[in-house]
Amino acid sequence: MRSLPALSALATALVLATSSVALAKPPGPAAPVSEADRKFDEALNAMKAGRYAEACPVFAESYQLDPQLGALFTLAECEYNWGKLVLAKTHYVAYLTGVGKLSPEERAKQSARERIAVLQRDTLVRDIPTLAVALREGTQPGGIVKRNGTVMTPDGTPVELDPGEYVIEWTPPVGDPSTRTVTLAIGKTERIELETPKVADDAPKPPPKPVSTGITPRRIATYATGGLAVVAVGTGTVLGILALGKKSDVDANCNGGLCSQDGLDALSSGRTLGWVSTGAFVVAGAAAAVSLILFFTEPRAAERTAPTTAIRF
Incomplete structure (x- = not known):
């Protein structure tokens, strides 16, 4: 000294x-x-x-x-x-x-x-040296502070201490404890500021948003009606061919206005197949029309995501 x-x-x-x-x-x-x-x-x-x-x-x-x-x-x-x-x-x-x-x-x-x-x-x-221990501004209050094993109040007040080494133990209200060592020299003033350590965020995170495939419900309806039109055309075509086949049976079993039982059966079946075939083509046309309307009136991607601007007068 x-x-x-x-x-x-x-x-x-x-x-x-x-x-x-x-x-x-x-x-x-x-x-x-x-x-x-x-x-x-x-x-x-x-x-x-x-x-x-x-x-x-x-x-x-x-x-x-x-x-x-x-x-x-x-x-x-x-x-x-x-x-x-x-x-x-x-x-x-x-x-x-x-x-x-x-x-x-x-x-x-x-x-x-x-x-x-x-x-x-x-x-x-x-x-005589002094040591002040304080909580850094914004640090969550609470916890336990010890100086060389003795509990102390970290209020920032300088405390007179003998020269030497001092261990400050800080157990915050959240997070892991920490230790700091300070050596006090004659005539010196030291200050230690404590803060709550950052804690990893353990809160459950929301699931990631599904990646958009670009297929909207409207697009699905477009594909469905288009597919129905294709199936209906195929059905109508097959039934039309079958109806034509029945006509040959009618010609073979009917003479003028008189028909055998086989001719009558062929005539009835041919008419039914013809009606169903016609109905299938009607359904195909309607489904195709709906599919085309949905396809050509569907908003493009840029239109769906474009922000709107509201003006308040």
């Missing part, structure tokens, strides 16, 4: 030199001094050896048992050297608040520590 090592060394030396000096105690009940002193000495020995992770929690216990300002200042120094800058700043501020409540005589005894605490506090205010 900028310019802090020398200052911290000076403050630590001051702590070690004055650790046995009795300090002013704020009013209020206190735990047995012997236990607080024992823990303070234990923590001080660990701090001298550079074992800050071991010393700082014990300093905190000593202060809780006997809340003296000297113990609070020493705790802040220990946390600073340990790299717990946010806690150190909090305890420097608490120490300065306590010193401000002392009488002039008692405050004078804290003058050296007070000067160091002010410098440390001001430096930490400038150098």
Whole structure:
């Protein structure tokens, strides 16, 4: 940290030199001094050896048992050297608040520590990094956000954190979870914006439209009537030929106006075949006429698809 090592060394030396000096105690009940002193000495020995992770929690216990300002200042120094800058700043501020409540005589005894605490506090205010986590605009609210495993609120507020690496876990209300890692350096401000990942559209899609073959119901009717005309012509032709065949039977079995039974039967069959043949040709003509009308009056493709323009006056 900028310019802090020398200052911290000076403050630590001051702590070690004055650790046995009795300090002013704020009013209020206190735990047995012997236990607080024992823990303070234990923590001080660990701090001298550079074992800050071991010393700082014990300093905190000593202060809780006997809340003296000297113990609070020493705790802040220990946390600073340990790299717990946010806690150190909090305890420097608490120490300065306590010193401000002392009488002039008692405050004078804290003058050296007070000067160091002010410098440390001001430096930490400038150098403690911050991290802001927010949901990007338009992101669906909800979900769970964690910072190093602890649930947090992604409201975009900058939060003071110790320098180091932080893992942001984002479990959105829809979509797959994601993880981002950010490294906070001294004096830096970082911001992370989270958004809901895009989700594949699993909604059922409408079936594809059938490909038009160009055969419309009208065209089918055209083909059907045309086919009927062809069949009717064929039927009429066959029946006409059969009717002509019956005429030869009539000629063979009739003499003048007299006919045998075979002649009468041939005459009756010939007349029936002739009538049916004529009817078939009539049907063929009508079907052919309808087919031609349907064919020549059917709209062409361009006419069927041409857009219409409506004009409103």
